[in-house]
Amino acid sequence: MKLDNEALIPCTQFSSALSKDEANSLVNRLNGWYLIEENGIQIISRHFTFKNYLSALEFANSVASLAEQENHHPRICIEWGKVTIDWWTHSINGLFINDFIMAARCERIFSELK
Numbered sequence: 001m002k003l004d005n006e007a008l009i010p011c012t013q014f015s016s017a018l019s020k021d022e023a024n025s026l027v028n029r030l031n032g033w034y035l036i037e038e039n040g041i042q043i044i045s046r047h048f049t050f051k052n053y054l055s056a057l058e059f060a061n062s063v064a065s066l067a068e069q070e071n072h073h074p075r076i077c078i079e080w081g082k083v084t085i086d087w088w089t090h091s092i093n094g095l096f097i098n099d100f101i102m103a104a105r106c107e108r109i110f111s112e113l114k
Contacts, residue, residue, distance in 0.1 A: 002104065003026075003029055003030070003100055003101050003103075003104035004101065004104035004105045004107065004108045006097075006101050007101075008070055008072065008098045008101055008102075009096075009097055009098060011089055011091060011092065011096050011098060015089075015091075015092055015096060016092060016094075017042065017089070017092045017093065017094025017095055017096065018042075018094065018095045018096060018097070020035075020042070023035055023042055023044070023095045026095075026097070026100040027044055027100070029100070029104075030044070030046075030100065030103050030104060030107065031107055032046050032047075032107075033045065033046045033103050034046070036086075040093075041088055041093050041094055042088065042094050042095045043086050043087065043088040043095070044086070044087050044088070044095065044099055044100065044103055045084060045085070045086045045087075046084070046085055046103065046106070047082055047083070047084050048082065048083045048084075048085070048106075048110050049081060049082055050081050050082065050083070051081065052080070052081060053078075053080045053081065055081075055113070056078055056079070056080070056081060056082060056083045057078060058113060059083050059109065059110060059113055060076050060078045060083050062109045062113070063076060063083075063085060063106055063109060064076065066102070066105055066106075066109065067102070070098075070102065072089075072098055072099075072102055074086055074087045074102065074106075085103070085106055087099035087100075087102055087103050
């Protein structure tokens with residue numbers, strides 16, 4: 001099944017962050033995403049490029065709407081012609097399957113806006 005079609009899984013106090021091997025396996029299923037580590041926390045990140053600022057802003061707003069709908073929020077950095085999206089699960093200080101599902105949904109939004 002494609003990640004963007006999967007339902008989010010509730011993350012509870014008993015949930016744990018994915019291992020590096022699990023994260024590597026999932027990031028390989030995504031287009032253009034890569035793993036970074038920030039303050040000891042694994043994050044998935046991707047830069048999306050656009051022809052201008054307004055197109056970048058439209059994409060960022062679409063991702064923000066999705067994030068509100070799912071109550072799972074990324075870090076979004078908007079620049080002229082570029083949006084960087086970073087996903088991780090704050091409550092577990094690491095990556096969870098939901099981060100990869102939401103990243104795949106970002107890819108779908110990006111492809112629909114092009």
